[in-house]
Amino acid sequence: MITVSTSISPARAYHHGDLRSALVEAGLEALKTTAIADLSLRQLARDVGVSATAVYRHFPDKQALMRALASEGIDQLGQFQKAAADGAVNSADAFAATGRAYVRFALAHPALFRLMFSQCEPIGASIFGENLAARMLQAKAAVATGGNPEETRRLMIQAWSVVHGLAMLMLDQQLPADDALIDRVIDQATLFPR
Amino acid sequence: MITVSTSISPARAYHHGDLRSALVEAGLEALKTTAIADLSLRQLARDVGVSATAVYRHFPDKQALMRALASEGIDQLGQFQKAAADGAVNSADAFAATGRAYVRFALAHPALFRLMFSQCEPIGASIFGENLAARMLQAKAAVATGGNPEETRRLMIQAWSVVHGLAMLMLDQQLPADDALIDRVIDQATLFPR
DNA sequence: AATCGATGTTGACACTGTTATCATGGTCCC
């Protein structure tokens, strides 16, 4: 059984056979059960069956690996949001569906979601503008605000803040991670002032 | 010059002279310049001029010290919010002022703010119910929703989500830490659907 | 076939949180 590269780099099979992808995959796997602070380079290397310092042939330091994992997470979130929006019946519903997907993704992948925002560098732009889902979102928001660009931006930021805050508070156990609560907070027409 | 205890425990002066408070104070000071992940027990002990393991006479482990710091932060945030609300002219303005204070506090004390939510245990209840500012907030929200308790709760959660999300996204550099942006997002009547 | 550079390993260093063991010195009781 060969583990397939996840769209990251060419990286032909050398001694190990694309160690870089293996590390990323092991990292994503580890994040399913390990908190972000307990994620260890050496442990990851052990999981893959390689010496600790081999990692440094593919990543300059730990943070770089983290960034790679975060980038994977962003892609996954984007796909998940897009799928959710595609299943919606109308424009407003798609907007809300994207929000719900955002929070549900966070709850489903807590450590990964946190990691995505601990690595500040390229992520903001990806989520808020370059992303497929983000682009679509922006279009929806523009419709909702009658095309006023400043209002559109405010609505986007407001919507992003609500879902991000809700996700974080639930992850941090400050709010019950309740599906119904997600719907109640997001479905509200509040986000669409007439 | 004697550093005064910060409302934590009696802790008479022994060998050091209330080491516990000194550690908390040093921790808060360190959080002004150090990221939460780089906060070191040993470094804190060094700052206070005490052996590394002396800490364990006052805190069972590192997390306990962190929790003490977080608790301090919660108090500070509560006071800050209360002061902001007291300066407001009417009920709706007080509600918004509390929200603005929340975000501004986060921007002013990034590491401390993050820490407050990394230590999940007692914090949720403190902020969302037991707090002075929270109680007041709840009263305002009840007025805004005509007394409907379920709607009141939803409004509270929605408001909390917006400010928390906005704060987090700004802290993580996903949004510009712009004062005007805070006002624009929070002042909007959006939070008070008629 | 020899060389070279990319990949992986070994060993080491400084640092961390934590524990077990020992030292100190106020407090209280007789």
Add this chain to the structure above:
DNA sequence: GGGACCATGATAACAGTGTCAACATCGATT
């Protein structure tokens, strides 16, 4: 007043971490 006790502190040590320098290996290029 003298001695026991216990809260507080210090030392030494252990396992674990991220990272660097030096050495080994092996496929690809000439």
